Amino acid sequence: MELKQLASFVAVADRLSFVRAAEALHLSQPALSAQIHQLEQDLGVRLLERNRRVVKLTDAGAVFLLEARDLLARAQAAGDRARKAAQGEIGRLRIAFVFSAALEVVPQIVADFRNQHPGVRLDLVNLRTVNQVQGLLDGSLDIGFLRLPTTHPQLNITIIHSEPFAAILPPGHRLAAEAHFALEMLRDEAFVSYGREWAPGYFDATMRMCAQAGFSPHVVQETSEMYTAIALTAVGVGVAIVPRSVLLAHSHKVEVRQLPESLGVSEIGVATRAAEPSKLVQAFVDLARSHRSQEDAVL
Incomplete structure (x- = not known):
């Protein structure tokens, strides 16, 4: 059973005329008759009663007409959705982010993308940098907002x-x-310290900052979350170096001293697979880049 056979049957059923249906479909009448005959053979039932003067639906034909219309409509919808997906208008994106990116970076980008692509489902999850890299490589993630410096030959960051x-x-x-x-x-x-196990590039960057200042820090506690580092600092476990934005959401009282940018800056990058062909992913990355451009313009 083929879609063209269903379309031919519906055309005849709507007009109850092989002549008018053939004209509407731009087919010869013998070709149309052959399609209907083959459809009836495939189904093992007679769908139309016809003679020289009259064409009418059998009981089986009346039932099948409803199903044929539904199948054709769903086939059309499937094609439309496939074309929209190819153009990046619909689909699903699996996006991960480090906690600090959720404070200043991710929310506005996600909000703007949803406004521009209302048909796209966004699955958002908080993951550490090393877990994001693994998820991108194994295909369980499409996009990652991760802590830099991070590099991998199979990723674009x-x-x-x-x-x-x-x-x-x-x-x-x-x-x-x-x-x-x-x-x-x-x-x-x-x-x-935010541990090297979870964000090796970030850990090494903070260690280099201390080395530039002439000392090697005595790390007494590593943690997998920056807000945990803030909480531990608040109760006197030690001091810490953190990106400025993570202080926006903390509820613990700590003393804050800004560090000059000459020592380095904390960076967040958007990462995708290097061989990523999806227009939807590219649209999201382009939007994220435009936010960086706006940020640079403000600065």
């Missing part, structure tokens, strides 16, 4: 956000009121 670092100290720390605070003043402090 574009910087879309950068911000200064801040040093955070326990409440009442002796350096909190220091008029000319500098990172090297923390050389003798215990450090809480």
Whole structure:
């Protein structure tokens, strides 16, 4: 049973005339008759009663007409959806982000993309950088907002956000009121750090900052989440270096000292598979890049 046979049957059933149906379908009458005959052979039932003067539906034909219309409509809808998916108008995107990206970066990009692509389903999940890389490589994710520096030969990564670092100290720390605070003043402090296991590039970057300041930090506690680092700092476990934006959502009281951008900046990138062919993914990345452009213009 083929779609063209269904279309031919519906055309005859609507007009109850092989002549008029053949004209509407731009077919010869013998070709149309052959299609209807083959359809009846495939189904094993007679759909139309016809003679020289009259064409009418059998009981089986009347029932089959409803089903044929439905099948043709669904085939048309499937084709429409396939074309829209190819153009990036509908579909599904699986997107992961590090916690800090959820504060300043991801929400507006997601909101703007939903406004532009209302037919696209967005699945959002909070994942650490190393887990995002794995998800992109194994195909369980389409897009990742991850902490930089991160590189992989099978990924395309574009910087879309950068911000200064801040040093955070326990409440009442002796350096909190220091008029000319500098990172090297923390050389003798215990450090809480976002662990290398979860964001190796970020960990190495903060270690380099300390090395540039002339010391190697004494890390007493690593954590997989930056807000946990803030909480541990608040109760006196140690000091920490974090991107400025993570302080926006914390509820713990800590002392904050801004660090100069000359020491480095914290960056977030949007990552996709290097061989990603999807127009939908590309549309999302293009939007994310435009947000970076707007951010640069403001700065």
